[in-house]
Amino acid sequence: MATLVVGLGYVGATLAGRLLGRGERVIGLDNFFSVDRRTTSLLERHGAFELIEGDIRSESDVVRAFSVEAVDHLYFCAAQASADDSTIPASYTETTNLIGPRIVFEEAARRDVGRIVLASAMRVYGQPLPSRVDESTPFTFQRDLTHLSKLYLEGLAHIIAERSKMPVVSVRLGVVYGVGAVVKTDPRFMTVANRLCWQACHGEAPRLALGVGHLPIVHVSDAVAGMIRAAQIDEPGYSAVNLAGDPVTLRDLAEVVASEASRRGRTFDVPAVGGWKGDAPVVESRLTAMGFAPRVALRDGLRELIDYFLARV
Template sequence: MSIKNLHLDTKNNILVTGGAGFIGSNLCKALLENGNKVIALDNLATGQMKNIKPILEHANFNFIEGDIRDLNTCHDACKDIDYVLHQAALGSVPRSINDPITSNAVNVSGFLNMLIATRDAGIKRFVYAASSSTYGDSKALPKVEDKIGKPLSPYAITKYVNELYADVFGKTYEMDTIGLRYFNVFGRHQDPNGAYAAVIPKFVLAFMNHESPIINGDGSYSRDFTYIDNVIEANVRAITATNPKAGNNVYNVAYGERTTLNELVVLVKQYLSEFDSKIGTIDVKYGSERAGDVPHSLASIDKAKNLLDYNPKFDMKTGLKEAIKWYWENLER
């Protein structure tokens, strides 16, 4: 989806941290298509140059290889910037359990550096990637922004601390911040490889290699899977929101639809079978539950609809069909 279809004037200088990552690279491309000048900052720890290769020579694009844990780098990246879209983070609940120190250094100290650099540069608005993991052990469904539980992982703690820091900076320094609580984002550029890969590309790659995907637990856990183009829209809406109540807030970014892992794997198998009929014969395996996993996630998106004019176009099935086509054409196997 091109954000031109949103009919929004976003022609600005925009910094995207984590710009070579899954979400960041998609944001960079969409923003360039709409006439913005885009700076991408990434240390390439999890981001990949191949994600931004098609836009590297774009006249309005500049890439900075640097780390948000270095304050000077953050200050340099924020020069002459109108808006920051802060996507840089170390994701994954299991990664944070295995290495909480690095997750905290990137997700908390790095986040604080970006807030300071944004404040010092007088940037109009700081939009950052928050997380549905903030809801923790809250059993309420759907998830509503002002009702959270206790975090279940170091990663969840770091993302909640981000929201606390953003709130304090908004009140103390009169900054304008918006947090977007992403719910299980998927789509093009999402890496299926490695120990901390997300579930959809992992399932896809396994099936494409004629291997049995492994579901953690009995498959009854459910997620509000959110296609990347909905996330692009949310970020653009956050940049351009003019409602006086929009700023210094957090919003759920999802479609508002729940899918179990068992339902998901059936759909992935079905859609991939259209490209390779052998995939239809592959069985699924079940493993142990992962520590720190939230059993169920379903978002209320009323707040984003009302204050940001967020109107996601892709339900899970529509987005999954788009993603499967991209995976089939682009994943190495």
């Protein structure tokens, strides 16, 4: 039996590497829209990894991935993840984030896959976050197609789980940051924390959006570990878990980046705007009762990321 990782981007490639390290047989599916094909070379050197270069929007490509060998676990990490609607065609976002998941989930149900773990986002709760968040917190309005599609993704997963009785776990990730097996080099596809570090290393001034409140944030290593732990939830049907560390304001995040950049001789002036006066929301997670908590400290993760980008300037 094998594990299928759909989407070998920032989270998916790191997850595939972690699973291989645990001795699992891994199949990876990706179309390399926002990832350099060469970044999977380390995975491909592993004898227990098989790459299927294909598109989740193509039924034949999805069937090829499932046909390598019987799949027990499916980790779904594929998405057009950039919220910059001005640079990514809306049609690509819609077909990738809406049609693609349906094709994959329906094939998983036909193949009697043991369980699905999907990467969702805590943005489903809105921005800014409510004062207290747990997995029962209602979803709310979204401002871009990328995050709007997360609402559809979770609804679709719920339908598939109810129809097939297959366990499906949605892992609602905070803003993922840090050095993973794949680190995006195009700022359009970077998360806000990674983009701030990239800007600090390239001499660009930070641009801080107003009104976003506190950001739930999680290191990519913790995101992957949490997804693997979530796969242990053995409940029929659909369930969800939150996965993030302590929320931080965008301004505070930028100031940590500026502090670490300054120690490396880089000037990163954080503008006076962008602060948030409200209290930090309380984020609860079912993973806590399972003994899981994020381990990477924010400053440590940002320091490593800045060093990574500086080595490539």
